[in-house]
Amino acid sequence: MSLTTPRASKLKALSPPTDDGAGTRRRVASRASGNRKSRRVLKTVGIQILSVAIFLTIWQIAGGHVNPILLATPTHVWDAFVQMSRDGVLWPAFLRAMEVLGCGFGIAAVGGIVIGILMGRSTIARAVLNPYVSFFQATPLIALTPLVVIWTGIGFTSEILITVLLALWSIIINTSEGIRNTPANLLDMARVYRSSELSIVRNVALPHAIPYIFAGLRIGLAKALIGVIIGEMDISLKGLGGLIQNDGDAFQTAPLLAAIICSSLVGVIGTVILELLRRRIAPWANTNDAHRKV
Amino acid sequence: MTALAEPCISIEEVSKSYDRPGRHSTPFTALAEVNLDIADGEFISLIGASGCGKTTLLRMISGLIPTSSGRIAIKGREVAGVPDRIGFVFQDPSLLPWRTVRANLAFALQRHNLSAAEQEAAINDKLELTNLQDFASYYPQALSGGMQQRAGLARALVGDPDVLLMDEPLSALDAFTRRRLQEEIADIIGKIGATTVLVTHDVDEAVFFSDRIVVMGTSPGSVREVVHVPFARPRRHADLVGNPDAAAVRDHVLSLVLGLS
Numbered sequence: 001m002s003l004t005t006p007r008a009s010k011l012k013a014l015s016p017p018t019d020d021g022a023g024t025r026r027r028v029a030s031r032a033s034g035n036r037k038s039r040r041v042l043k044t045v046g047i048q049i050l051s052v053a054i055f056l057t058i059w060q061i062a063g064g065h066v067n068p069i070l071l072a073t074p075t076h077v078w079d080a081f082v083q084m085s086r087d088g089v090l091w092p093a094f095l096r097a098m099e100v101l102g103c104g105f106g107i108a109a110v111g112g113i114v115i116g117i118l119m120g121r122s123t124i125a126r127a128v129l130n131p132y133v134s135f136f137q138a139t140p141l142i143a144l145t146p147l148v149v150i151w152t153g154i155g156f157t158s159e160i161l162i163t164v165l166l167a168l169w170s171i172i173i174n175t176s177e178g179i180r181n182t183p184a185n186l187l188d189m190a191r192v193y194r195s196s197e198l199s200i201v202r203n204v205a206l207p208h209a210i211p212y213i214f215a216g217l218r219i220g221l222a223k224a225l226i227g228v229i230i231g232e233m234d235i236s237l238k239g240l241g242g243l244i245q246n247d248g249d250a251f252q253t254a255p256l257l258a259a260i261i262c263s264s265l266v267g268v269i270g271t272v273i274l275e276l277l278r279r280r281i282a283p284w285a286n287t288n289d290a291h292r293k294v
Numbered sequence: 295m296t297a298l299a300e301p302c303i304s305i306e307e308v309s310k311s312y313d314r315p316g317r318h319s320t321p322f323t324a325l326a327e328v329n330l331d332i333a334d335g336e337f338i339s340l341i342g343a344s345g346c347g348k349t350t351l352l353r354m355i356s357g358l359i360p361t362s363s364g365r366i367a368i369k370g371r372e373v374a375g376v377p378d379r380i381g382f383v384f385q386d387p388s389l390l391p392w393r394t395v396r397a398n399l400a401f402a403l404q405r406h407n408l409s410a411a412e413q414e415a416a417i418n419d420k421l422e423l424t425n426l427q428d429f430a431s432y433y434p435q436a437l438s439g440g441m442q443q444r445a446g447l448a449r450a451l452v453g454d455p456d457v458l459l460m461d462e463p464l465s466a467l468d469a470f471t472r473r474r475l476q477e478e479i480a481d482i483i484g485k486i487g488a489t490t491v492l493v494t495h496d497v498d499e500a501v502f503f504s505d506r507i508v509v510m511g512t513s514p515g516s517v518r519e520v521v522h523v524p525f526a527r528p529r530r531h532a533d534l535v536g537n538p539d540a541a542a543v544r545d546h547v548l549s550l551v552l553g554l555s
Contacts, residue, residue, distance in 0.1 A: 188358055189388040193402040193453075194376055203401060207392040284392040284433055 072254035077261070080254035089243065090262060096239035097228050097266050100156070104163025105224040105270070109217060112168050116175025116216075117201060120209070126176070137169040142230050149235055159231030167224035174216025178209025210282040217274055225267045240266070300370055301331035302489040303355060303457060308364035310350050310515075323514040324350050327364070330508065330517065337483065337490045337527065339500035339507045342551060347515025348493045349461055355491060356382055356459050368457055378405070381450030381488070383460040387442040389434035395445045396421070396430040399452045406453055416452055423482055424448040440471040447479060451486065458488040462495065473531055476502055480528035497548050501540060502529055509550040521547055 056074050063073030072080070084090040118125040119133070145162055152158040182205045190200045232241020240263045247256035308328045311321040325347035332338050340348040353359045355366055357376040366373045368380070381402075389398050399417045408416065421427045424444045434442055443463055450458060463479075464472045480503060483490055494500050500507045504523050511518040523543055525533075534540040 183388075185384055185386045185388045186390065189382070189384060190401075191358060192356060192376055192380070192382040194378065194405045195401075199404060203393075204390065207390070282392070284435070 069251045069253060072257055076254040077257045080252075081258040081261075084243075084255055084258055090258065093239045093243050093259070094262050094266065097232065097241070097263060098269070100159050100163060100228045100231065100239070101221075101224055101266060101270060104160045104227060105167055105221055107160070108164045108167035108171055108220055108224060111164070112171025112216065112220065113175050113213060116172045116209075116213070117179055117206065119172065119176035120179025121197070121201060121205065133169055133172055136165075137173060141166050142226070145230060145234050154235055156236075158235055159228065162231045162235075163224045163227035166227035167220035170219040170223060171213070171216040174212045174219070175209060178212025179205045181212070182208045207282070207284075210278070214274065214278045214282075218271065221270045221274060222267065225263070225270070228266075229263055302334040302336070302369060303330075303332040303491070304365075304367045305330040305332075305351075305355070306365045308351070308354065308361050308366055310347065310354065310359075311362045325515040328517055330520075332489060332491065335487050335489055336505045337492070337503055339492045339494055339504040340510060341494055341497065341500045341507055341547065342510030342515075342518070343512055344495070345512045345515065346510035348510050350515065351510075352459055352461055352491060352493045355457075356380060379453065379455050380457045380459060381453065381455035383443070383446050383450045383458070383463040385462045385465060387434065387439075387446040389442060389445055389449075391434055394431050394433055395426060395437070395448075398434065398445060399449050402449045402452050416454075420448040420452045423451065423485070425478070438471075439467055440475055443467065443475065444478070447482070451482070451488075454486075455488055458483065458490040460490065460492045462493055464499065465495070472499075477528075477530060479503075484528035497544055497551060500547060501544050502531065502534060503527075507543075507547055509547060511553075519550055521550070 059071075060073050060075065063071050063076070068076065081090070115129065119129055120126075142162075144165060148158050148161050148165070152161055179201075186204050186208070187200065190204050195203070228239075229241040229244065232239040233245040234241075236242065237245055240259050243259040244256060244263070247253075247259060305328055308325065309323065310325040311323045314320070314322050328347075328351060330338075340351060342348050350359070354361050355368075355373065357373045357380075360374075368377055371377065389395075390401060393401065396417055399420065400413060403413050403416065406413075417430075418427070421430055424447055426441065426444055426448055429437060429441065429445075434445065437445065443466075446463065450460075464475055467475065476499060490503075492500070492503055501523055505527070507521040507523060509518045509521060510516065521543060524539070
């Protein structure tokens with residue numbers, strides 16, 4: 001994975017910001033290409049909206065010809081959505097899922113990054129921990145749900161534990177991969193200036209690993225959300241998972257779909273927060289910000 | 295300086311060998327029994343075909359890799375691990391992309407125990423010396439290859455090293471930028487007077503910079519001949535072009551490198 005696109009970085013390398021005339025020409029050129037780019041973005045966004053609209057229309061028409069227990073139409077789902085909001089069922093459930101996700105994913109992120117750094121920098125730590133990481137990464141971890149309930153009982157703790165267990169491994173693997181991939185020339189450079197191990201991790205390996213870590217966090221977030229919903233469905237029957245389980249048992253397809261859509265909203269919000277965080281802490285990884293002055 | 299003065303860098307009977315992977319039982323000798331004394335303030339180039347061990351020797355001087363046998367000492371102190379007061383310019387500029395030029399220089403000062411004001415002064419001084427004062431707050435990706443390498447040189451000099459080591463620092467640049475930067479670097483080194491060891495595969499570059507050129511041969515890597523370059527430093531390309539003495543040195547080194555003599 002590279003920090004900037006090869007083409008953009010080559011352009012920058014060829015044109016040092018020394019010549020004002022060239023700089024102006026470049027800015028004008030980039031504004032023109034910005035216009036072209038925004039038009040292209042507009043076009044793709046338009047096609048996407050159209051695609052979703054066509055899909056919803058077909059669904060609406062098809063749903064009208066099918067038993068509503070099998071498939072609720074979009075309008076039915078919308079009605080259920082409004083009704084559940086009015087009854088005060090949906091949003092508390094949504095917030096509960098956010099809360100479990102926030103706690104579980106937060107623990108997995110911190111733990112996964114710390115363990116990943118250890119495994120990336122120490123061959124001994126790597127040798128000790130690798131069998132477990134490989135095992136858990138390969139195991140369908142929702143199979144552990146009954147065991148987790150036996151250990152920690154029914155409640156918040158067991159749901160958070162499931163969430164952590166699902167999310168942790170991708171974060172560990174990506175972090176250690178990013179740390180281990182730190183270019184040898186940068187590590188040599190750090191040794192020449194007699195950096196301590198702590199300084200190498202803080203100033204060289206960790207910044208280099210940030211794009212890898214965020215890739216791991218995105219995968220971990222998706223897995224954590226599965227953990228949240230599975231936990232609520234299987235353990236507490238509360239929150240969005242509880243709604244999904246109960247509505248499914250009662251063949252209430254419209255509220256069921258409303259709850260599912262709400263749970264994907266949880267995932268979308270989490271992903272957006274992650275991306276904003278990445279831009280904030282790793283601005284050098286944004287091509288457009290490479291010229292930014294501090 | 296008298297003939298008895300202690301050399302800045304002394305290299306005695308230094309060899310480097312690596313274990314061969316697989317069934318080979320004999321280790322591979324990358325470098326065999328190099329002896330070389332480098333005086334204070336001297337500029338030495340190591341030149342030779344790839345595989346002659348010139349980069350290996352430079353990395354052993356820097357303490358980045360250990361010798362297999364023999365002894366390297368800088369100012370009388372044996373090199374074991376990276377010594378203090380050395381500067382290193384890498385082939386790839388090896389700047390941290392997430393740090394500005396100024397912060398990249400600060401990285402090289404982290405073990406120097408300077409106050410914030412002293413550090414600031416040291417950085418400003420070397421930025422000015424390398425003509426980068428206007429680019430202190432730029433990220434490396436926003437600079438051209440030549441400017442990145444100048445930042446690499448500024449970083450190597452910021453701790454006021456006794457010894458400057460350079461590993462093909464200009465090999466990635468185009469011919470024009472390279473010549474201009476050669477003159478700038480020669481002037482800078484002339485000002486600070488650091489003892490310098492340069493690894494290069496460019497005979498003209500070696501002649502342009504060096505007091506002595508160490509021509510190395512392969513299998514195993516070893517010193518073939520040490521050639522003196524009898525011109526005052528720092529030099530100008532204009533002075534060397536058309537100079538028959540310079541041409542003679544150049545031809546001699548080139549024929550040694552090519553194995554013609």
